Amino acid sequence: MIFQKAKGIHIEGRKEACKKIPIKDYLSPKYVYIPLLQRATNLKAEVSVGDEVKIGQLVATNEQQMNIRVHASISGKVTGIKKAWHSSGKMVDSIEIENDFKNQLIETIKKEENVDSLTREQLIKKMELAGITGLGGAGFPTHIKYKTKAKIDAVIINAIECEPYLTCDFHFITKYPEKLLKGATYFMRAADAQKVVVAYKTYNYQIREALQPYLSKFPHVELHPIKNIYPAGWEKYIVEQVTKKTYNGLPAEAGVIVNNSATAITFCDAVEMNIPLIARPVSINGEGINHPSSFYVPIGTKVSELVELCGGYVKGLDPLKYNYIAGGPMTGRAIFIDDLIVNDTLGAVIVKKASEGVYPECLGCGKCADVCPVYLTPTEIKKAFERKDVKLLGDLNANKCVECGLCSYICPSHIEITEAVAKGKDLLRKGAK
Amino acid sequence: MARFAGGKAPFVRASEEKDYGTKVIMRDVMIALLPVILFSWYKNGIQVYIDGNIGLLEMFYPLFFILIGGFLSVLMEGIFYFVTDKENRSIKGVMQKLSLSFPAIPGLILALLLPLYTPIWVLIFAAFIATIIGKMIFGGFGHNVFNPALLGYAVVGFTLMGVINNAGGLFNASEAVVDAYAGATPLGKLASSGQINYDTLVAPYGSLWDFFIGTIPGALGETSALAILFGGLYLVIRKVIKWYTPVIYVGTIFVLSWIIGAVTGDAGLWFPAYSILSGGVMFAAVFMITEPVTTPTNVLGKVFFALFLGVFTVLFRFVGSLPEGVGTSLIFMNIFTLPIDKFTAVIRTKRFKKPGGLYLGILTGLLVILAVYTLVKAGAMYTVYIPFLGWVI
Numbered sequence: 001m002i003f004q005k006a007k008g009i010h011i012e013g014r015k016e017a018c019k020k021i022p023i024k025d026y027l028s029p030k031y032v033y034i035p036l037l038q039r040a041t042n043l044k045a046e047v048s049v050g051d052e053v054k055i056g057q058l059v060a061t062n063e064q065q066m067n068i069r070v071h072a073s074i075s076g077k078v079t080g081i082k083k084a085w086h087s088s089g090k091m092v093d094s095i096e097i098e099n100d101f102k103n104q105l106i107e108t109i110k111k112e113e114n115v116d117s118l119t120r121e122q123l124i125k126k127m128e129l130a131g132i133t134g135l136g137g138a139g140f141p142t143h144i145k146y147k148t149k150a151k152i153d154a155v156i157i158n159a160i161e162c163e164p165y166l167t168c169d170f171h172f173i174t175k176y177p178e179k180l181l182k183g184a185t186y187f188m189r190a191a192d193a194q195k196v197v198v199a200y201k202t203y204n205y206q207i208r209e210a211l212q213p214y215l216s217k218f219p220h221v222e223l224h225p226i227k228n229i230y231p232a233g234w235e236k237y238i239v240e241q242v243t244k245k246t247y248n249g250l251p252a253e254a255g256v257i258v259n260n261s262a263t264a265i266t267f268c269d270a271v272e273m274n275i276p277l278i279a280r281p282v283s284i285n286g287e288g289i290n291h292p293s294s295f296y297v298p299i300g301t302k303v304s305e306l307v308e309l310c311g312g313y314v315k316g317l318d319p320l321k322y323n324y325i326a327g328g329p330m331t332g333r334a335i336f337i338d339d340l341i342v343n344d345t346l347g348a349v350i351v352k353k354a355s356e357g358v359y360p361e362c363l364g365c366g367k368c369a370d371v372c373p374v375y376l377t378p379t380e381i382k383k384a385f386e387r388k389d390v391k392l393l394g395d396l397n398a399n400k401c402v403e404c405g406l407c408s409y410i411c412p413s414h415i416e417i418t419e420a421v422a423k424g425k426d427l428l429r430k431g432a433k
Numbered sequence: 434m435a436r437f438a439g440g441k442a443p444f445v446r447a448s449e450e451k452d453y454g455t456k457v458i459m460r461d462v463m464i465a466l467l468p469v470i471l472f473s474w475y476k477n478g479i480q481v482y483i484d485g486n487i488g489l490l491e492m493f494y495p496l497f498f499i500l501i502g503g504f505l506s507v508l509m510e511g512i513f514y515f516v517t518d519k520e521n522r523s524i525k526g527v528m529q530k531l532s533l534s535f536p537a538i539p540g541l542i543l544a545l546l547l548p549l550y551t552p553i554w555v556l557i558f559a560a561f562i563a564t565i566i567g568k569m570i571f572g573g574f575g576h577n578v579f580n581p582a583l584l585g586y587a588v589v590g591f592t593l594m595g596v597i598n599n600a601g602g603l604f605n606a607s608e609a610v611v612d613a614y615a616g617a618t619p620l621g622k623l624a625s626s627g628q629i630n631y632d633t634l635v636a637p638y639g640s641l642w643d644f645f646i647g648t649i650p651g652a653l654g655e656t657s658a659l660a661i662l663f664g665g666l667y668l669v670i671r672k673v674i675k676w677y678t679p680v681i682y683v684g685t686i687f688v689l690s691w692i693i694g695a696v697t698g699d700a701g702l703w704f705p706a707y708s709i710l711s712g713g714v715m716f717a718a719v720f721m722i723t724e725p726v727t728t729p730t731n732v733l734g735k736v737f738f739a740l741f742l743g744v745f746t747v748l749f750r751f752v753g754s755l756p757e758g759v760g761t762s763l764i765f766m767n768i769f770t771l772p773i774d775k776f777t778a779v780i781r782t783k784r785f786k787k788p789g790g791l792y793l794g795i796l797t798g799l800l801v802i803l804a805v806y807t808l809v810k811a812g813a814m815y816t817v818y819i820p821f822l823g824w825v826i
């Protein structure tokens with residue numbers, strides 16, 4: 001009660017509309033825009049305007065920082081470096097490729113013959129070369145996780161997707177259950193681990209149904225149902241639930257590595273077919289969309305084309321009264337202009353009513369502190385931030401905030417308390433330097 | 434391409450849903466006050482009318498008095514907004530601000546804290562102190578340091594008690610005719626006599642059962658533990674308050690009073706029971722120390738606040754010989770809400786690590802010292818000789 005274990009809270013899923021419609025492939029957009037930015041890292045273009053590129057060809061890199069590699073997602077001609085809206089909320093230089101609709105693959109994309117004899121090092125190398133990043137939203141280069149020195153017992157596949165409205169992982173898993181299990185198995189081998197745990201939400205029982213028939217072929221895989229709460233998809237929460245252990249820095253301390261389910265499916269293709277990360281699933285959802293659905297699209301596709309495929313915005317939509325959100329509604333970002341491109345971390349675009357109305361002041365009810373999964377006290381962090389008291393911010397562990405958004409969600413007075421904590425976290429980081 | 438609205442994550446908010454939010458919380462507080470208001474009306478109006486001591490019209494007076502209290506604070510807050518808002522002064526603007534600042538609650542609670550025959554002009558004065566000084570000057574809802582109603586009550590209590598007593602004081606028409614009370618509320622008697630004695634403290638008013646039901650003299654809202662418990666239960670179920678804040682507060686008073694009773698003479702459970710059932714402890718426990726704005730925000734803060742408050746209530750009762758232990762201690766503790774919030778937040782995050790452990794040690798130490806001091810002082814007030822404690826002093 002006083003040092004209570006954060007149990008998370010149930011938030012209405014609002015997924016049904018999008019869950020009913022199967023995921024569609026949309027693999028040949030006329031143009032794609034490959035952003036020269038991954039996480040906070042700028043990339044160098046490896047192609048010039050006028051070049052012909054094939055699917056899977058390396059187009060941008062940053063070798064200094066974790067060897068990030070980005071590949072062409074369609075075949076065609078590089079027609080320019082253009083600015084495009086990116087899920088980080090900024091306009092970002094992007095490589096524009098015009099589709100020649102010939103779908104030419106780069107020569108390296110071919111079936112891998114000796115899959116079963118690949119060593120741990122070879123698997124990790126494949127991850128690195130294929131430019132696999134966490135598709136769950138963090139976008140961390142996967143190979144870094146696997147280069148750990150720690151002893152890893154299990155690889156956990158995060159199939160939770162706990163934010164409301166999100167369904168792309170759900171669709172992706174139920175469409176490719178076997179690939180998921182294979183990809184997870186390669187992950188397991190890449191970590192020298194003994195087992196795979198697939199953590200899913202009880203609410204998404206269809207995931208269990210989809211995976212069950214294959215489990216006899218994958219005896220090292222365990223399914224782990226997790227309660228239908230938010231933030232159940234948070235890495236630490238899953239690790240605590242599955243292993244009953246906790247950690248401070250990385251999950252490797254608890255002997256596990258966590259990967260998103262879509263990443264596992266992508267990795268399966270990377271191992272078996274040498275296909276780099278060039279496409280990902282995206283949901284287009286929200287009350288502002290006529291027929292919400294999910295798509296499997298090349299990286300760099302314009303979201304506006306997907307919105308068209310969903311029948312466009314609802315009739316009479318006044319954009320100024322709606323939010324256009326890149327990512328999930330709990331942690332995503334409002335994008336001002338609906339000219340977004342799909343990048344590696346973009347799992348969803350949600351168009352929903354913006355909040356309006358006026359709300360009272362913070363009444364000090366303490367609900368924000370009650371729900372915080374890392375047991376922070378948001379109101380005090382806010383005050384410390386307003387006084388610019390860096391030491392107090394440190395005492396209050398402002399740096400531990402995972403920006404899950406629960407405190408703002410629960411606040412009865414609609415206070416932007418998550419934002420305030422995030423600012424406190426920023427100030428602490430800058431101040432501490 | 435279209436331009437969309439801005440906003441901050443999360444884009445899903447509980448407060449945008451129906452039946453959730455600060456307005457609902459405040460509505461729930463008013464609903465919880467209902468049993469208290471109704472009991473007060475019953476005890477001071479209906480029952481007295483049935484006894485034949487007042488006329489039909491006068492029967493409605495208690496209800497009227499309480500509602501006037503609520504109305505006054507709404508009115509004053511409205512006028513305040515109207516006067517201070519120089520740029521867009523409009524009735525609509527005032528109405529909107531009022532809808533966000535829950536003006537009726539301080540007035541209602543204030544009226545419930547006052548005795549029945551408080552002259553209306555005193556009520557107006559108290560409402561002014563509560564609303565304007567206690568709330569608006571601090572910046573309105575969410576910014577006030579002191580519980581507004583309590584501030585209004587305290588100012589009136591210190592300055593105008595004589596006026597209230599002359600006007601009929603704490604007794605309703607039925608009670609005033611009973612000699613046995615000898616003109617005092619139960620807690621007033623303890624303060625004046627200094628004796629822990631069932632026959633003088635409880636017996637004149639009936640039994641402890643009467644204390645629980647609330648048919649004893651006292652301010653309008655404070656006497657009935659039963660009605661208050663109903664309200665409290667509702668608030669707990671609606672998750673407006675945490676159950677342990679009142680429980681810890683009442684528990685602390687109970688335990689300390691029990692020890693005091695035991696070491697100074699009559700060692701019975703009746704004394705601690707009497708201590709929590711008189712002097713507005715119950716009312717404060719449910720409606721005032723849980724008031725979110727002026728009490729700590731986080732869970733640990735609430736716990737410490739309730740503990741300290743319990744000790745201070747007892748201390749002020751016995752040491753200052755003020756019958757108003759509850760009100761004084763609460764106003765006093767309101768000052769410490771902010772620091773308590775800050776230190777307990779650090780304890781929450783750092784646990785026993787630096788500096789959490791240090792703060793925890795200081796808070797606990799202070800609490801223990803205060804509790805011991807209270808016991809010693811209270812014990813010394815009585816004539817019974819306690820060798821060990823006497824030696825300590």
Ligand code: SF4
Binds near residue numbers: 401418
């Ligand atoms: S956003 Fe940060 S402070 Fe708020 S609940 Fe989540 S972790 Fe806690």
Ligand code: SF4
Binds near residue numbers: 361366368378379412
């Ligand atoms: S920020 Fe919101 S949830 Fe937190 S104490 Fe204030 S009103 Fe309550």
